[in-house]
Amino acid sequence: MKFLIIIPAHNEEENILPSLESLKNQTFQDFKCVIVNDGSTDKTQEIAEKYEVQSTKYKVLNLEKSEHQPGAKVVRTFNKGLETENVEEFDVVCKFDADIIFPENYLEKINEVYENNPNAGMVSGVVFINKDFKTNNYTTSQLLDFTNQNEWTFENLSSKNHVRGPIKSYRKELFLKMNGLRAVLGWDNIDVMLCKMHGYETVTIKELWVKHLRPTAYKYKSQKAEKLGEYFYNIGLNFPLAAISSAKSSLKNKSFSEFFITMKSFLKQKNPRVLTKEEISFIRNLRWSEMFKKLKN
Structure with missing residues (x-):
């Protein structure tokens, strides 16, 4: 299967390098990654464009800074990236955050679920955080090391059965039937309910965990x-x-x-x-x- 990965990013210079490195190191490589730089004022664009130069797998789309709206902004940024690609050419559409570190087998395991379970509409691992984490205290190689699970804990914002917003993936057929993502607060629960509406199921692989470098905080x-x-x-x-x-x-x-x-x-x-x-x-x-x-x- 072929994956389309879209990463909305705004001022992620401290996190996007290890995140992209973790994708670069995936055992499953049949993907294209579009990084949508939403008006960053730091080095996010510079870092992302290095990957664009290195490989045709990566593309950078630079936008003017948009107005912040909880829920709506990230989907609108995602949709700008989506518009640059023909979704029909892919089998799986992913919306990943720019501060997520993936284990090397992440995409491989996600792909296996889609291959083996035709009823799987949305698939992900689970999100872990380190409350004492500071990016500057770690090297990229340390961030890519997944042997230190005891230092990370489950980000308990929802159950382990919920496909979390930072690591969404959708079977293309479902994504098209549900007319993509809705740019409103609550989009990442709407998609789960529409998944059920169209007869698909959501799957979380409990033993497959990712590192969330900036734990989700309710800013409001x-x-x-x-x-x-x-x-x-x-x-x-x-x-x-x-x-x-x-x-x-x-x-x-x-x-x-x-x-x-x-x-x-x-x-x-x-x-x-x-x-x-x-x-x-x-x-x-x-x-x-x-x-x-x-x-x-």
């Missing part, structure tokens, strides 16, 4: 409840589902005020939804069925 902590309301709107929830989901989150965080902030944010959303009526209907039914399933258990 003070706006978390507001962003949650926006997320509920983006994924197509109606009022009852949004209210139940908001209540669950408020109870979990022991914050009575969070419920009202989330629902106020949900109700003020006016932008047209990026999902079709069919997709919204499927997602709502999926959410209801998941809730009833939990109640029965």
Whole structure:
């Protein structure tokens, strides 16, 4: 199978070199990599272009710096890279972050799943972090060494069954059926639900781990409840589902005020939804069925 890898990057000079080196060292080499430099003001472009010169596997697309919007920006940057290639020429489409280090057999193992399981629509390993990590304290060879797993821990932002945003991969047929990625907050949950809608399954290889050099931090902590309301709107929830989901989150965080902030944010959303009526209907039914399933258990 042939992989199309697209890497959105903004000011990643400390991380992109070892990340690209880890791709260069892959045992599976049937891929093309497009690095989309989103207006970096550091040496990201310079580093990426060295790979473009060395091999036709790599291409650099330089953009003007775009406005930051959580969720939306990275997908828009990804889509700019996607536009430069004919997706039909590939079998797997990957959206990788520029601060991920892959073990040498990463693509090989991902490819094996797609080859052996025709129902696999999205596949990934799992993401590990080192909370005390500082890029400058490590050489590239040390970063590429995967014998030190005891120094790294699972990035516990979601379950090990979730294909995480920094290491997404999609079977081409699914990617085209779901009309690619949606440039909104919540895109990396929307894709999972659309994967189910089109009859595919998501697969995470638990023993296959990657290093995340810049652990995901919620930069909008003070706006978390507001962003949650926006997320509920983006994924197509109606009022009852949004209210139940908001209540669950408020109870979990022991914050009575969070419920009202989330629902106020949900109700003020006016932008047209990026999902079709069919997709919204499927997602709502999926959410209801998941809730009833939990109640029965």
